[in-house]
Amino acid sequence: MRTLALGDEILLSVEKPARYLGNELNSCHKQPDTADIRFVMCFPDVYEIGMSHLGMQILYEMFNRREDVVCERLFSPWPDLHQILKEKEIPLFSLESQQPVKDADFLGITIQYEMCYTNILQILDLSGIPFFAKDRTEADPIVIGGGPCVYNPEPLADFFDCFYIGEGEVRYDELLDLYGKMKKARTGRKAFLLEAAKIPGIYVPSLYEVTYHEDGTIASFTPESPEIPEKIEKQLVLDFDQAPYPAKPLVPFLQPTQDRVVLEVQRGCIRGCRFCQAGMIYRPTREKRLETLSACADQMLKNSGHDEISLSSLSTSDYTKLPELLSFLMEHKEKGVNISLPSLRIDAFSLDVMSKVQDVKKSSLTFAPEAGSQRMRNVINKGLTEEEILHGASLAFAGGWNKVKLYFMLGLPTETKEDIAAIPELAEKIAECYYEIPKEERNGKCQITISTSFFVPKPFTPFQWASMLPAEEYLNRAGILKDTLKQQLNQKSIRYIYHEAKETVLEGVLARGDRRLSAALLAVYRKGACFDSWTEWFRPDLWDEAFAETGIDPAFYIERTRSTEEILPWDFIDCGVTRAFLVREWEQARKEAVTPNCRKQCSGCGAKRYGGGVCHEA
Template sequence: MRKLALDDDILLEIEKPARYIGGEVNAVMKNVEDIDVRFAMCFPDVYEIGMSHLGIQILYDMFNRREDVWCERVYSPWHDLDKVMREQKIPLFALESQDPIKDFDFLGITIQFEMCYTNILQILDLSQIPLHAKDRTLDDPFVIGGGPCTYNPEPIAEFFDIFYIGEGETAYDELLDAYKEWKGSGKSRREFLERAAQIEGLYVPIFYDAEYNEDGTLKSFTPNNEYASAVVKKQIVMDVTDAPYPMKPVVPFIKVTQDRVVLEIQRGCIRGCRFCQAGMLYRPVRERNVERLKQYAHDMLQNTGHEEISLSSLSSSDYSELKELVTYLIDEFKNKGINISLPSLRIDAFSLDVMSKVQDIRKSSLTFAPEAGSQRMRDVINKGLTEEVILNGAGEAFEGGWTKVKLYFMLGLPTETEEDMKEIAHLAEKVARRYYEIPKDQRHGKCQITASSSFFVPKPFTPFQWAPMCKAEEYMRRAHLVNDEFKEQLNRKSLKYNWHDAEVTVLEGIMARGDRKISKAIEEAYRLGCLFDSWTESFHNELWMQAFENTGVDIDFYNLRERGEDELFPWDFIDIGVTRKFLRREWERAMEEKVTPNCRMQCSGCGAAKFGGGVCYEGKN
């Protein structure tokens, strides 16, 4: 019988104690005496968010297939338990064994969003691990970062021993084997890091020096150790069909964000939207075999008891076997009480037909992501979506019985004018008008068109990485301008408009393109009490502003200036396959309002084909 790290009195005091007790269905238990490496896999957010992340489930399953490794899970304690742990000096613990994280060999942290950076410091602090890598000793775990934010690891480089750049299925076995060799050798912590630095895809920050120009821009970024490479290459799995996949994912005790079987049908995206980081990072497109996916659906439903299957990809409509897969899942499972969830679909006749079979039309809403209101702006961002397509899709949906539509937009995009902004309201109005063009006796009551705006954040490894942002006040001015335009529309009673938090956007921008100098501001913000910054109720902008003032970090320097064509970026030492030359060409095409065809239509020579031996989408050069 496991002894829980928290006693009954604490569990009764805190919200949702099931977040912390472990013991879920399919959780992996091993005997500590029989293993060589203990790995704590961390998602630096609350349990319900972390348990919904497919990447951790994949690595958890892959690591635990090794008899010599025990991978356990840890998440950020919510505010109530955080307070208790600090007061009673309880070290952060893993769910499976309930053992302290500081006793593990590795702490692996997946970093999905910039606004979780203070939570990373919470994890280290509560684990009683020194925040700075340079202060750790042989008694401390090696702290590894992975995930999309590691494609610019510099703002948090001081806090990590190693960053894993790329997809986790490739280089971890070599790292774990190297650790086993080192562990009994009597060599120093630094010597293991030198061994890790020789593994392709691993970046060890202490082995690199950043030098700055007088104007604050980066002058040089060079290795200071003979084992460190000047360029760190992204790791990628070309054969995703035979890559490890969790047939027995851990089933949570409580409801989580994604409480369902997840089938990852493909990686990558052919679309090339110029604001989208994922679309560049995960190139080239790699599809999973449809027969394998059918088998996965059976096995995972049987092993979990879930009642829903969700198809996961950046653009599900581009999966070449989608029709066969979806038809099979509907025929096989619909009458067994299993729901089918289809995110990331383009709204066309096939998609609407499928969704009519798997959704309760009266309750569900359809989602379109035009991203911009005007065709000019959609061409700038290479969205590849015309107003005609949007209105035809909405019309078909309305005629099929839907009455609710969600429209997603972005404000603050490069070259945006006031007319472009107002076109958001005009497009929503046209969608509503399309509904009311249907004969009255064929309608199902009133329609509800909900438009939402996020604010643009330029991300590394996108064509817009050179672009300036706006101040929070300017983002809000634009949102209010759009909101006022909504109030002027004829069908305004059928329209609703909301927008994202501009202050969070500003911080996201600093951390997305920041360098090592901003780590002191992140640490100061944590010391001032910032935690769970992506949660509205926990976000304290005034504390962040205080942290930047206290540390002398200039927000405007990172956000408001357009980067020069040849400026050295903090992330330029990483090779993601997609070349800087291609990204710059796409930036220039954006300024010319030119659309670039998607990868299926024409190869644009982005560079990602090198991972497939010179071929990319569907075997084409």
């Protein structure tokens, strides 16, 4: 039996002790002292969120397959435990061995969203690891970051020893081999980081120097010596069928947000929506073969005992063998396995599948037009027409559905009042489709939900140069939407919810920030900010104070339209699509011109050079 890091009196006083036990089915318990390398892998949010993340499970299994590595998990302690750990000076521990994180060789942190940045500092703080990479000694782990946010790692640059840019399956073996060798030779962390920086995809921020113009923009970004690469190439899996996947998924006792087998069917997206970072950085789109997927699904169901399976990918409707995959899954349905469908493009085919696997009366349909007017949808390159939406809705209503969810963004580049008003107008037209059905065939009233988030420009998208708006203006735009809605005939069938504006502004600052933000991040953490992605813990006032004290003007990061000549903080990364393509798309957007998807016509984004995926489909 393992000895737990926390005593009974602590475990019984915190909200959910199951978060801190590490005793889940399929968790891997190797003795840390039997392996050369102890890798603590952290998702900096609460357990239930982190345990639903597929990427972490992939790497967990991949690392633990190595005999010389023991990989253990770590999540953010909830504020109740945070306080106890501080008061009692208990060092933060990994779940499996319950040993201090500080004693590990690596602390790997997956960075999935900007609002978790303060949670990263919490992890370092509670572990007793110096915040700044420059202050760490041989007694500290190598702190490495990965995940989508590292496509602009600069706001976090001072806190990390290195970042892994791209898909983790590719270069970690090389990195761990190097570490194992150098650890035995006792060469020390500096020498290791210098060697690691030569592995493709590994970025060691301390080896690069940044200078600034007087106006605050970047003047130069250069490696400190010629042997360090100027550009960091993102890493990507080419043979997706052979890529590791969690054959033995961890099964938590505490219900995670995804309590089911997750089958990743493809990576990347052919659509090229101009606001979407994932659609750019995961290019080219790669599919898994049907046979691979069915074997994976069988194995994961068998090893986890889950009674539900879901598909994961961007735009799952674009998976070329979707009908075959779904009919394979339907066979499982007969064996008592529920199927949880991702949001599919609504057409006769998907509705037929949905009616077979879901209770029509309970389930709702999801459309993500992202913008209300056709003009705006052309700007963002969302190839979904009003006709398609209304046709899909009519089919669905005829099939017995009466709940529809609509997702939109407000504050997109070039947005006008008319574009905003077009959102409730589209909802109104959908409602009208419903009430065209004869009364006796209707299933009560229809319930349409409009949900808007505020647009945040992300690095490596055609909108990376776009400006954002101040928080008041976002709320003003939500107000226009609300007012238009109130004047409509079917307003009672339409509900409107919108996202927090202050959080959006902050996300915008962090998404396109630079190294100078690290001082503000540390300041705000010291003031008590943590769990910023949780509405109940988010304290915008602390952020305002921290920005003021550290001389950061958020407007510099969000309210400026950047010139395409400007050196952007993330320009040192080669993300696969070329800058020329992004500039072209930014121009096309302003011309309201649509770019066809990858299967229709190649737009020369640059991803073809990898030699795989959709670019080389027969």
